[in-house]
Amino acid sequence: MKKRYLCPFCRVVLNPNIKIVFSVHKGAHRGLMLFNAKPGDYGFIADPDFPLNEGETVNFHCPVCAKSLTSPTNDHFIEVLLDQGDSTLSKVEFSRVYGEHATFIVDGEDVEAYGEDAQDFDDINFFGH
Numbered sequence: 001m002k003k004r005y006l007c008p009f010c011r012v013v014l015n016p017n018i019k020i021v022f023s024v025h026k027g028a029h030r031g032l033m034l035f036n037a038k039p040g041d042y043g044f045i046a047d048p049d050f051p052l053n054e055g056e057t058v059n060f061h062c063p064v065c066a067k068s069l070t071s072p073t074n075d076h077f078i079e080v081l082l083d084q085g086d087s088t089l090s091k092v093e094f095s096r097v098y099g100e101h102a103t104f105i106v107d108g109e110d111v112e113a114y115g116e117d118a119q120d121f122d123d124i125n126f127f128g129h
């Protein structure tokens, strides 16, 4: 079964097809960004007029309920849920910093890291304890 990324608030499916859709805010700018659903693949689509600069933090929101997706355990990341077809939902933590490639999939006590910058977060704790 394909991976389904879910908003943690309204549970809408964020990847209706092969892209994950987010509403993004930066200062007064609002836009949509589409990311590849494959963890560790950082290709994305954005309006070329949306201002994005390496190292800047972007605010991600659910495109349906508009809630902020900033992770409650670490505000360097966003957090969404991942349904891989088993009985429990995993959490996906994804860096909010443009150009920084770090993704963590947290499944119970197991953490899988993706992206070449993930090693910078060796001792990160997404368990809230």
Ligand SMILES: [Zn+2]
Pocket: 007, 008, 009, 010, 011, 012, 062, 063, 064, 065, 066, 067
């Ligand atoms: Zn939502």
